[in-house]
Amino acid sequence: MPLTELTELTGPAVTAGDATATALLNCLIREVCAPEQQVWPDGAHLVARLPRAGVVLRTGLSRPPVGPTYRLAPPYEERREDGWIPASWDRLANLVAGELELATGRPNPEFLTQVDDSHTALSAIITARTDPSDDDRYIASEQALVAGHRFHPSPKSRQGATGDWLPYAPETRARFRPHWLAVPDDVIAEEGESDAFAALSSYGPPVPPGRKLLPVHPWQFALLADNPVLQKALAQGLLRDLGPSEIEAVPTSSVRTAYLPDVDVFCKFSLDVRITNCVRKNAWYELTGAIALNELLPPIFEKLNSTLLAEPAYRSITLPDRRLHEGLGVILRQGVKSLPGTPLLAGALTDPYNTFLADLPALSTPESARAWWDAYATQVVPPVLGAYLDHGIVLEPHLQNVLICADSTGMPIHAAFRDLEGTKLTAGRWDLTHLPSRVADSLTYAPDRGWNRVVYCLLVNHLTEIAAAVADLHPHLERTLWQDARKHFAVHDHHPQVRALLAGVPLPAKANLRTRWSRMADRGATYVPAPNPLAEPRPL
Incomplete structure (x- = not known):
């Protein structure tokens, strides 16, 4: 087997080249060709034209598209005169770059x-990926996203040399031991519940x-390590390096957040590296903001009969260096053992290179698959819409922020949402005057912007991919699934935004390709219209 190829149990093989090409074409079609009406089906193929570059591409098409997603399949080809020639992933990257430069008038x-x-990172991940070390389905789901975001041009890009990050890559099924620092009480910075770190610290060395x-x-x-303030504090004994912990941490799909099964807690660490879009550090206002939201939101999610994983405290240091305060800041997050059933990361159910969905008995027939989808939508849709429409809470329910809890047959029985960094409040709906202005600003979205974020994450990023994955098992079911889903939205049709969705207005799809091209911060990402x-x- 080639080093850049992996077969995941009974799932299909993935190559770094094909996965990279698929992501590039998904982005190109969604953000450029489809909005400009430069894409059309041709039998078992999909044809896409780059109108400014004057290039025509062709891909395999597993089935006709329903909504804003396509099921593209190799081979990927470029038109040359009267024939088709193979188009490699790097050729496609150059063509996409050329079209975007012509479209925007700006190079990147x-x-x-x-x-x-x-592409290089994905090759390294496939080569390094090991067999599962246990049968914990939750942990396996967190570490299942080998190819990553299907609609991002560089889904596995991460800053640094491969040897620096590979030991901590969730996709390789990595484990690591967190480091312990002993910090004087008067140098500790912390907010939140005073005893939140007690259980974790009980597994540490004597202090x-x-x-x-x-x-x-x-x-x-x-x-x-090269920070002079940190070097001085360690040399003088102000901070004491106690070495690696005795307990293992499991890197989750976000890379920087790790699950510690022995304690049943997550540690959301800072990482001063760019992963996909953003440098993954815990900014000072995000540390404080998480605690503020954790104090405000739990009663509302009780009313919604749903779970927002708590982030009860953070801890860092107060030495006079913001980089250290942010870089050593860690947020604790509630674990998963109190959730009902078996939690599974939603993203694992949509990844085409594993068999999580196919392995669930509840999806064995078209009839049972419809019941499964209905149960799934029942757990996911009402709390997201209710949080926004009734309470002014903007959840970010994309595939990596939702855990779906399943019974022994795989039937969804509960959903848990996570990541208070991505959770926002609708401006004007909440009194945040007790918070520093920078913190309050980081916690709010304008109403229209918040709605776009909710609809993109819930419908385009999440439910569309789940429905397509179910249709991979039962290919003629996709349109029926969406008609079944209407009732979960119709409950809120007294809101004009929801009436518009049910009328079929285009959905806002986050423009990851255009955002990367413009080098815009992810918070300022734009959207393109996508079929609803x-x-x-x-009626005819």
Whole structure:
């Protein structure tokens, strides 16, 4: 078997080249060709034209599209005169870059490097990926996203040399031991519940009186090693390096957040590296903002009969260096053992290179698959819409932020949402005057922007991909699934935004390709219109 190819149990093989090409074409079609009406089916193929570059491409098409997603399949080809020739992933990257430069009038010298870095990282991940070390389905689901985001041009790009990040890559099924620092009480920075770190610290080494334990990601500790303030504090004994912990941490799909099964807690570490879109550090206002949201939101999610995983406290240091305060800041997050059934990361159910969905008995027939989808939508849709429409809470329910809890047959019985960094409040609906202005600003979205984010994450990123994955098992079911889903939205049709969705207005699809090309911060990402599968069929 080639080193850049992997067969995941009974799932299909993935090559770094094919996965990279698929992601590039998904982005190109969604953000450029489809909005400009430059894409059309041709039998078992989909044809896409780059109108400014004057190039025509062709891909395999597993089935006709329903809504904003396509099921593309190799071979990927370029039209030359009267025939078709293979188009490699790097050729496609160059063609996409050329079309975007012509469309925007601006070059981006970083783009091809980012795509190449993502391809190189994916090759390394496939080579390093090990067999499962246990049968924990939840942990396996967190570490299942080998190819990553299907609609991002460089889904596996991550800053740094491969040897720096590979030991901490969830896709390789990595484990690591967090580092311990002993920090004087008067140098500790913390907010939230005073005893939140007690259970985690009980697994640490003995701590001298007047000090507290601070867990640190070893990759981040290495990244901060040249910081002169840290070097001085360690040399003088102000901070004491107690070495690796006795307990293992499991990197989850976000890379920087790790699950510690022995304690049943997540540590959301800072990482001063760019992963896909953003540098993954815990900014000071995000540390404080998480605690503020954790105090405001739990009663509302009780009313919604749903779970938002709590983030009860953070801990860092107060030395006079913001980079250290943010870089050593760690947020605790509630674990999963109190959730009903077996939690599974939603993204694992949509990944085409594993068999999580196919292995669930509840999806064995078309009839049972419809019942499964209905149960899934019942757990996911009402709390997301209710949170926004009734309470002014903007959840970010994309595939990596939702855990779906399943019974022994795989039937969804509960959903848990996570990541208070991505959770926002609708401006004007909440009194945040008690917070520093920078914190309050980071916690709010304008109403229209918040709605776009909710609809993109819930419908385009999440439910569309789940429906397509179910249709991979039962190919003629996809349109029926969306008609079944209408009732979960119709409950809220007294809101004009929901009436518009049910009428079939285009959905806002986040423009990851254009955002990367413009080098815009992810918070400022734009959207492109995408077909809405909720639309009721029009009468003839």
